[in-house]
Amino acid sequence: MRSVIVVGGGISGLAAAWQLRGQADVTVLESHTKVGGKLRTGTIAGITVDEGAESLMALRPEAVELAAAVGLGDALCDPASSPTTIWTRGGLRPLPAGHVMGVPTDPAALVGSGLLSPAGIDRVAREETLPATPLTEDCSVSRYLAGRFGQEAVDRLIEPLLGGVYAGRAERLSLRAAMPRIAALAEQGGPLLPALRRMKAAGAPRSAAVAVQGVVGGTGRFPQAVAEACGARILTGTAARSLQRLPGDRWRVLATTADGPLTMEADAVVLALPAFAAAELLRPHSPAAEAELSGIPHASTAVITMAFSRSQAHVLPQGNGFLVPPVDGHTLKAASFLSNKWRWLHDAAPATFVVRASIGRIGEDELLDRPDRHLVRTAIAELHRAVGAMGEPLATRVTRWDRGLPQYGVGHRERVTRIREAAAELPGLALCGAAYEGVGVAACVATGRAAARQVLAGVPA
Ligand SMILES: Cc1cc2nc3c(=O)[nH]c(=O)nc-3n(C[C@H](O)[C@H](O)[C@H](O)COP(=O)(O)OP(=O)(O)OC[C@H]3O[C@@H](n4cnc5c(N)ncnc54)[C@H](O)[C@@H]3O)c2cc1C
Incomplete structure (x- = not known):
């Protein structure tokens, strides 16, 4: 053989x-x-959690x-059904359904979301009227999409998603490699909004909530x-x-x-x-x-898992978590409310509320030079700003992923x-x-x- x-x-x-x-x-x-x-899994307060x-x-x-x-x-298993939420402009704001990696398909659905200013929403809506020659060579996500939808949409809708998936930044990531579905539409030419609506009508993409599965x-x-x-x-x-x-x-x-x-x-x-x-x-x-x-290039990240007592927490957040746009100047990149998101985890530890925060995008290595206790304090402080003062966690766990995510x-x-x-x-x-x-x-x-x-x-x- x-x-x-x-x-x-x-x-x-x-x-x-x-x-x-x-x-x-x-x-x-x-x-x-x-x-x-x-x-890989690890344990916190006796509960098994994913560290990667x-x-x-x-x-x-x-x-x-x-x-x-x-x-x-x-x-x-499916995660709990919940929209992708962005922590921005002082609140947790759901992205309207139907977006493709943060690229909106319906500008009207952004009205009242608090995600974009009225001028930013107008700029998104204008995409349909802008001339669009077929994309012939690769460019950065922000170069193409800021040109189509405006910088505000890139900063507040697309950057948080790119941070969550790639720990990357829109001005450096390749449109073709990091957002291939958008790039394929751009290569055909024509405005993206109607093309995305046609794609949606044809059945794809499904909403982000059912786009992934977990393992009990x-x-x-x-x-x-x-x-x-x-x-x-x-x-x-x-x-x-x-x-x-x-x-x-x-x-x-x-x-x-x-x-x-x-x-x-x-x-x-x-x-x-x-x-x-x-x-x-x-x-x-x-x-x-x-x-x-x-x-x-590679981005390094740290995952900070925190276990709170449900009975002692002052606030228990709703939803599956949030993503954070770098433009707001926060250190957190994302947080998942694991006990809401995964039924199996809730059932395994019903008295505990587990949150997983992540820190570190490309170019933020100095943040990760800080000791674990500093990352934990930062994660708790920003979590409290985002969802309200939950109180102190019972246990915390820091997992570092040095050069963990390649940058396309x-x-x-x-x-x-x-x-x-x-x-x-x-x-x-x-x-x-x-x-x-x-x-x-x-x-x-x-x-x-x-x-x-x-x-x-x-x-x-
Ligand atoms: C924090 C984090 C969260 C993520 N979340 C998600 C997610 O939710 N969903 C998703 O789809 N993707 C996610 N990803 C991305 C995804 O997990 C990884 O891209 C994927 O698991 C990489 O798999 P791999 O086998 O290519 O590489 P690796 O997992 O890096 O495996 C390579 C292996 O090679 C070993 N190795 C290295 N050098 C040697 C050597 N010289 N000899 C022998 N062995 C060696 C390493 O120890 C390692 O085990 C996440 C990534 C990170 C860092």
């Missing part, structure tokens, strides 16, 4: 291992003590389908379930340090473990790593791939093409992960499975 080493036991690498099951002898090398990467990703996109099928295939079908007990259960179902040999605490090409297009991986060095050989290697880690391993083999991968800058898709072309010069090697075609779990699953198919096609059975 052909042999494949998957380097990286996050969801991308595990999806690759799943795709290879029964067709190759697979070993997954994971540097941490547990598989899962950005999908907490939901799977349900608008595209790859993640929820894999979850069902590995036995988590019955555990998939935490989305962090997902990678472990894939690891168990895929039948691969999983070596945790094993960090790949270098790759060597062998005759016959085989590969040798040199790794370190707590017990000393480990050397393994295989017919193919899948690198399911963050861009900077893949760059390091590829340096001796493809300077071009190494340079392109190293050029992908202008030209990212072309960069990925160049990386994939350079990697194609290395037979028996495939790349997958959040750095390429989408940061969400569903996109990562898709890249993992595609990488597995690529190595299977290249290595005869």
